[in-house]
Amino acid sequence: MDKKDELMNKAKNIADAGLKKADEIYRISKLKLKCVQLDNQIKAKYTELGKTVYGMVKHDSADSEKISAYVMEIEALYTKMRKVYAEIETAKKIITCPVCGTKNKFSDTYCRSCANRLVATDEDPDDYSFVPETEDE
Numbered sequence: 001m002d003k004k005d006e007l008m009n010k011a012k013n014i015a016d017a018g019l020k021k022a023d024e025i026y027r028i029s030k031l032k033l034k035c036v037q038l039d040n041q042i043k044a045k046y047t048e049l050g051k052t053v054y055g056m057v058k059h060d061s062a063d064s065e066k067i068s069a070y071v072m073e074i075e076a077l078y079t080k081m082r083k084v085y086a087e088i089e090t091a092k093k094i095i096t097c098p099v100c101g102t103k104n105k106f107s108d109t110y111c112r113s114c115a116n117r118l119v120a121t122d123e124d125p126d127d128y129s130f131v132p133e134t135e136d137e
Contacts, residue, residue, distance in 0.1 A: 014028055024056050024091060031087050031091065035081055035084050035088075038080055041077055042074055042077045042078065042081075045073050046074065049074070051065065066114050093105060093106045095108065097111035097113065097114060097116055098116070099112050
């Protein structure tokens with residue numbers, strides 16, 4: 001292989017690496033935007049909940065089913081947000097220690113802060129933090 005081919009291969013490798021990094025940044029940005037949208041939806045639900053409670057107090061009435069429905073909607077939105085945060089951490093190759101909350105690299109076996117054994121997985125986590133391994137397993 002001559003110098004020209006070698007330079008072309010290096011340029012291609014650099015361009016590929018740049019595209020891969022740009023794709024990662026784009027994916028993380030989309031996930032962060034989704035978090036902002038979910039946060040706005042949560043705030044709107046809290047506003048609706050507050051107006052409902054205010055109206056009930058003002059008119060001396062009670063509708064616990066309506067309040068429960070708003071609370072359930074808010075909880076569902078928080079669950080979605082936790083899953084998006086987990087996707088962001090996965091994209092950034094971060095694992096959160098379930099004991100102390102410290103952010104660690106996926107490659108770390110033990111937490112940098114509390115030395116808790118971290119559970120490594122190649123799959124996307126279902127929740128924002130990981131469950132520690134127990135001695136019984």
